[in-house]
């Protein structure tokens with residue numbers, strides 16, 4: 001009796017859940033023909049032939065505002081990659097998108113019939129709109145020529161094979177819950193260099209590549225005027241100024257996107273098939289506070305220890321909900337012409353806005369220069385004989401532990417202020433906009449983004465752990481299985497390993513030429529040399545029988561994953577198929593040393609795993 005009730009509840013729950021995910025009568029089509037239209041209420045979508053992208057009306061969860069958009073069908077949050085009307089959302093009723101029969105223009109109209117957006121294909125022979133497998137929405141004529149494409153007008157995301165050229169830029173969204181244009185941009189500067197720039201109505205400032213270095217020191221060139229950048233299908237981002245970067249999960253078969261985020265950082269994200277979540281596989285800036293303008297004018301970006309925005313002492317937020325607006329003085333600026341005082345903030349600097357720069361200057365002389373009515377403060381670097389920078393604006397303030405100097409803020413003498421709480425460790429710090437994106441500090445260049453990825457993995461393990469384990473495991477276990485271990489245990493471990501590429505056995509067999517060239521042997525298995533389809537040379541470790549059990553294998557994966565952080569030998573992927581268990585590593589040329597390291601590391605790890613102490617010793621390294 002009890003069992004029957006449970007079974008009933010389980011099935012009910014299943015039905016409800018499924019119906020939530022499969023909204024009742026949505027229709028999808030492969031093309032929108034000339035003369036046809038889609039209304040916002042119609043629940044009709046255009047999908048790409050392989051169904052990886054969907055195009056139609058999109059609303060932010062909990063919002064009545066709609067955008068005509070393209071999104072990843074299989075990502076959990078339906079990640080939007082393009083919108084037609086990012087700054088002008090339309091009404092949830094009566095809005096429609098159509099290809100006008102009369103002149104072939106694709107037009108988005110609001111409830112009152114106003115044209116919100118349209119393509120420049122007037123008087124053309126457009127016959128239909130189609131969404132390609134690349135995520136490109138195209139208008140074609142009867143011969144199949146492309147007359148207009150969404151790839152030509154990117155918003156904040158570049159998809160693989162979409163080319164960023166001279167006239168185009170990616171612009172971040174201003175805030176969560178909206179696609180409205182923000183101030184951060186990726187574009188080609190007039191010097192032909194692919195750059196990130198903060199571009200607000202008040203000011204603009206380049207922050208990537210590092211403005212303190214010249215083009216060549218940054219590994220770029222400004223001689224190639226073709227100005228094009230593209231993310232290819234293997235996760236390689238290349239630009240005509242010689243810039244290139246690889247996603248950490250380099251290889252075919254993974255859905256990726258290059259997005260300029262609300263926090264001004266540029267990132268490559270990779271989609272995890274099994275969960276529909278994204279992981280960061282590359283980012284332009286290692287530290288959040290290197291982004292100019294992230295805290296607005298008169299704001300300071302600090303690490304507390306996660307990145308946060310605070311206002312310069314004596315200043316307050318203009319709009320308490322939005323750091324883009326920056327901070328404004330709490331005093332009347334005219335007071336800076338009379339009796340003033342200077343408040344020192346150590347290891348802090350503002351970028352640019354230098355009224356004067358004086359090398360070989362004393363602190364007193366620098367302070368005198370700042371009596372100038374235009375001066376808002378000055379930076380004093382204690383290199384050599386001292387360097388003085390007099391500031392006309394307090395823009396892009398950032399705290400940096402290795403900065404040899406201080407900034408001195410000019411304030412009316414009568415004003416009561418104290419140093420920001422970060423300097424004392426108390427609590428009036430405002431939340432940064434992207435607190436969940438941990439971006440480490442200067443002494444740890446490579447580790448931060450991995451931290452972020454582990455953060456993601458842990459958080460979705462948490463979420464999925466709760467949902468899947470409660471829902472499926474409990475349901476299945478109690479009701480439908482008589483025997484022990486639920487199949488989803490492997491799924492759980494699979495999530496942990498999802499920062500790595502999953503290879504299939506045939507692929508690795510081919511890569512190693514049927515396991516021909518042996519590189520070495522350890523207690524846990526044999527290592528072979530191989531070449532992947534994309535020409536990467538790899539070392540493939542074939543694990544012995546002891547790893548046949550799922551538990552042991554995933555434990556090894558987890559451990560190697562952690563050690564991967566310390567950049568010993570990079571692991572690229574794995575294979576777990578039938579009884580085959582293999583790990584795929586970067587192949588390191590200098591074998592005399594590395595082979596040794598290799599073996600040592602494995603035997604160490606095995607000891608750890610089987611002595612049961614791997615949790616406490618996880619980070620210990622073999623001696624060089």
Ligand SMILES: *[C@@H]1O[C@H](CO)[C@@H](O)[C@H](O)[C@H]1NC(C)=O
Pocket residue numbers: 224225226227228239240241
């Ligand atoms: C300039 O960049 C383009 C695109 O990356 C490349 O195809 C071309 O060969 C480059 N030209 C020179 C002279 O390096």
Ligand SMILES: *[C@@H]1O[C@H](CO)[C@@H](O)[C@H](O)[C@H]1NC(C)=O
Pocket residue numbers: 236244245246536
């Ligand atoms: C990216 O990968 C390609 C091919 O494996 C390699 O030639 C290139 O040097 C890599 N680039 C970076 C920046 O690691």
Ligand SMILES: *[C@@H]1O[C@H](CO)[C@@H](O)[C@H](O)[C@H]1NC(C)=O
Pocket residue numbers: 253254273501502
């Ligand atoms: C992810 O799914 C796509 C399409 O379903 C497939 O082509 C690809 O091989 C999968 N990738 C991985 C790593 O499983």
Ligand SMILES: *[C@@H]1O[C@H](CO)[C@@H](O)[C@H](O)[C@H]1NC(C)=O
Pocket residue numbers: 332333334
């Ligand atoms: C600032 O002070 C000046 C002169 O004392 C005065 O004219 C002006 O109105 C004040 N501005 C504000 C915003 O209080």
Ligand SMILES: *[C@@H]1O[C@H](CO)[C@@H](O)[C@H](O)[C@H]1NC(C)=O
Pocket residue numbers: 359360385
């Ligand atoms: C700074 O002073 C040192 C000696 O005191 C001198 O050698 C150097 O040239 C000066 N630098 C500048 C930029 O004036």
Ligand SMILES: *[C@@H]1O[C@H](CO)[C@@H](O)[C@H](O)[C@H]1NC(C)=O
Pocket residue numbers: 303305401441442443444
């Ligand atoms: C930066 O990282 C190093 C190494 O982990 C650590 O010792 C240091 O305290 C960190 N600095 C900050 C400001 O977090």
